[in-house]
Amino acid sequence: MSEIQFEIDGRQVKAVKGMTILGAARNEDIFIPTLCHHEELEPFGGCRLCIVELEVKGWTKLVVSCVYPVEKNIIVRTRSKKIDRIRKTIIELLMAHAPFAPDLMVLAKEYGADGDRYEKDPSFCIHCGLCVRYCDEVTGKNAVGFVDRGINKEISFIPEIAQKECDDCKKCFPLCPTSYLQAAFVLTKALAFAPSQPVLSEPESFKKKVTGE
Amino acid sequence: MDKDRIDGNIELNTDQVIDGNIELNTDQVIDRVIDRNIDQDIDQDIDQLIDRIIDNYHGQASALLQILLDIQSVNNWLPGKALARISEKLEVPLSRIQHIVTFYKAFSLVPKGRHKLHICVGTACHVRGATRILDTVEQATGIKSGETDLDLKFSLETVNCLGCCALGPVMEVDGKVHAKMSPIKTSKVLKTYG
Known part of the structure; x- marks a missing residue:
């Protein structure tokens, strides 16, 4: 395994190929x-928030750090005016979909993003x-x-x-940054699951009313 | 697979799918037993069709898209049961198949008619009166753009350009282009398709 040395925010960093x-x-x-x-x-590489500035031989470019493999002698900047501006816009765009996601609200504070900048289209999923x-x-x-x-x-x-599977697993639930996943599951459960028992049981009070007891 | 057999299959399939579908759409007071028999027939038939198509590609999961396209072209649409069967045979998760099927416009998850009507509403056809053609077709068939009629005869869709603007307004039926349409010509053309 060859080691690769490069720079992040002025620090020399070693990484494996x-x-x-x-x-x-x-x-x-x-x-x-x-x-x-x-x-x-x-x-x-879905959220694009991990975007960083990369300098190679004096040329700078913007790359998404979660899918960009390390290279020799590159200079990475994780915060700069440009990066902050891009992240701010990304957060604002995501907040048009999920205005009250806790993770997004923390990030919005950090980057000064205005959650009301874009017209709200609450799908609550940020993909x-x-x-x-x-x-x-x-x-x-x-x-x-x-889909x-x-x-x-x-x-x-x-x-x-x-x-069959979800009720015993639900491992994905805590991963969701917006809680939309839970909502989608409950909705699927309510609308599309085959009923576990053939006849729905009515509450006792309702039965009494019907039979006139 | 030889041509005759495919053709034979189209007949069998659409007929049965029609039956099944009318069942679903009208009041479901008809004897349940009959229903179930029809359903089973459809199941067996579509299963056989799928098995044959999958065998053509030696059951390779990499041929998933081609298999879906083949079933779509023979059956006109992809029933949920068909997707489950493909998923089982190719060992591809159903969620991935659903992703693919909803991604490409070539696939339909709802029944489609035997004849596909495409009305061009691109700029050139629009200024030459495509809306009048569309209105005529909508009135004659009783369906709006994106819909299919109950008899599974027609599926209507608007398209944005068929690339023959000099012939506008253009209507395409099953891939055949009908040029310079007028409302009267449109109804005449529609009558030729049974």
């Missing part, structure tokens, strides 16, 4: 904000893909997936699988 910039930074306790990153999962990927890669159940595309893209539980 194949690592991402984000991974190397985390090893050195350098903080880069993320929403779609998870230790156990493959890099996804981080954590639930979908966790269900695929770690638990291997594939009970939840993305549709573009602005209509959303997560969707497969009722047949979810009914």
